[in-house]
Amino acid sequence: DAKTTQPPSMDCAEGRAANLPCNHSTISGNEYVYWYRQIHSQGPQYIIHGLKNNETNEMASLIITEDRKSSTLILPHATLRDTAVYYCIVQDSNYQLIWGAGTKLIIKP
Amino acid sequence: GAGVSQSPRYKVTKRGQDVALRCDPISGHVSLYWYRQALGQGPEFLTYFNYEAQQDKSGLPNDRFSAERPEGSISTLTIQRTEQRDSAMYRCASSLVLDTSYQETQYFGPGTRLLVL
Numbered sequence: 594d595a596k597t598t599q600p601p602s603m604d605c606a607e608g609r610a611a612n613l614p615c616n617h618s619t620i621s622g623n624e625y626v627y628w629y630r631q632i633h634s635q636g637p638q639y640i641i642h643g644l645k646n647n648e649t650n651e652m653a654s655l656i657i658t659e660d661r662k663s664s665t666l667i668l669p670h671a672t673l674r675d676t677a678v679y680y681c682i683v684q685d686s687n688y689q690l691i692w693g694a695g696t697k698l699i700i701k702p
Numbered sequence: 703g704a705g706v707s708q709s710p711r712y713k714v715t716k717r718g719q720d721v722a723l724r725c726d727p728i729s730g731h732v733s734l735y736w737y738r739q740a741l742g743q744g745p746e747f748l749t750y751f752n753y754e755a756q757q758d759k760s761g762l763p764n765d766r767f768s769a770e771r772p773e774g775s776i777s778t779l780t781i782q783r784t785e786q787r788d789s790a791m792y793r794c795a796s797s798l799v800l801d802t803s804y805q806e807t808q809y810f811g812p813g814t815r816l817l818v819l
Binding site for chain 2: 636
């Protein structure tokens with residue numbers, strides 16, 4: 594089953610783009626990459642997902658490398674409310690999401 | 703519309719007691735998931751249902767843990783003979799459908815924080 598590696602924490606200045614990296618070097622060809630975030634002790638919130646093409650929605654952009662071994666979540670104009678733990682996740686062989694410890698992103702004024 | 707709800711939000715129990723945690727998914731959502739989350743960690747998959755059928759219970763830690771969803775809507779996670787190590791946040795999520803090749807977006811509830819004394 595594919596696993597992901599993320600830095601434990603990152604800082605970003607308010608108004609700047611936050612770029613969160615994720616390594617998933619053992620990902621299989623048909624496994625999607627998902628990003629969720631968790632603010633304080635709230636339930637996780639879906640952000641975006643992708644397979645091999647770059648994706649963009651109203652929350653973020655997802656850039657996946659051509660070999661699919663890594664990806665980057667981009668929050669284009671980070672605000673203080675974007676402070677959260679961000680999880681990069683891939684499916685296991687039963688199509689369940691395997692969650693790591695995520696990256697704690699702190700947006701600083 | 704209403705999101706996923708869970709009850710109780712907090713539960714304190716004594717070691718050895720049984721507890722039942724309830725999840726009410728978003729109306730019309732086919733799939734329902736149970737996770738356990740320790741402090742500072744991501745959610746840990748426990749089990750999931752499609753409609754009333756339990757599809758995968760490989761994440762349940764031992765036979766003290768069980769779950770049901772008898773009418774394909776509300777689900778109950780039951781922990782028998784609770785132990786202190788069972789203390790955690792228990793989260794429920796639901797999704798519209800589970801395609802066999804793709805994981806539909808999961809919507810999470812607020813969780814039940816369980817403390818076993």
